Amino acid sequence: GNSVTQMEGPVTLSEEAFLTINCTYTATGYPSLFWYVQYPGEGLQLLLKATKADDKGSNKGFEATYRKETTSFHLEKGSVQVSDSAVYFCALISRNYGQNFVFGPGTRLSVLP
Amino acid sequence: DVKVTQSSRYLVKRTGEKVFLECVQDMDHENMFWYRQDPGLGLRLIYFSYDVKMKEKGDIPEGYSVSREKKERFSLILESASTNQTSMYLCATDLGSTTDTQYFGPGTRLTVL
Numbered sequence: 001g002n003s004v005t006q007m008e009g010p011v012t013l014s015e016e017a018f019l020t021i022n023c024t025y026t027a028t029g030y031p032s033l034f035w036y037v038q039y040p041g042e043g044l045q046l047l048l049k050a051t052k053a054d055d056k057g058s059n060k061g062f063e064a065t066y067r068k069e070t071t072s073f074h075l076e077k078g079s080v081q082v083s084d085s086a087v088y089f090c091a092l093i094s095r096n097y098g099q100n101f102v103f104g105p106g107t108r109l110s111v112l113p
Numbered sequence: 114d115v116k117v118t119q120s121s122r123y124l125v126k127r128t129g130e131k132v133f134l135e136c137v138q139d140m141d142h143e144n145m146f147w148y149r150q151d152p153g154l155g156l157r158l159i160y161f162s163y164d165v166k167m168k169e170k171g172d173i174p175e176g177y178s179v180s181r182e183k184k185e186r187f188s189l190i191l192e193s194a195s196t197n198q199t200s201m202y203l204c205a206t207d208l209g210s211t212t213d214t215q216y217f218g219p220g221t222r223l224t225v226l
Contacts, residue, residue, distance in 0.1 A: 043220050100146070101215055
């Protein structure tokens, strides 16, 4: 079945550091890929998405590129802020094959001032 | 903006009690989902519904049931709560298209004593 693997956390960075959170996937067909973010005490909210190979999703300084050849969708940000401290989930969906969303285990990011 | 609300943010129940968690969405979405979120396990799908009075089992339906009598409302029922059902419960909705985003409620943190 479909699956998503994320790098283990927690990740602790200093403010203005470069962030990479790795995500790889296994899926039937041509999935759409997503990054969701969960701030403390809240539900998940969409951060960015990409629907086909080589698409780049971007939002709030975060970027991720859909790489079909390496089945990856790594999240990056050039300069993190304390307010970026949250849990980040990589996810996919392949509806053409009757699948629901599949989420990775989440990566907790802590940014220190 | 899509709004997904959940009946309680925090809930404490005793073992053996019947527990109702309610989710309401205001965007006329067809699909509704219940997940539980546990540390290191990410989100796991309990039940979902693609239409009124329709329900499908997700990956971990044991010990749970659901009800969808109206399009906007999706209830999760713990017939006889147990301590291993202590968790964060998240409701989500989407339109059901190939690339659509899931929208999440704020979550209910349930503790079963």
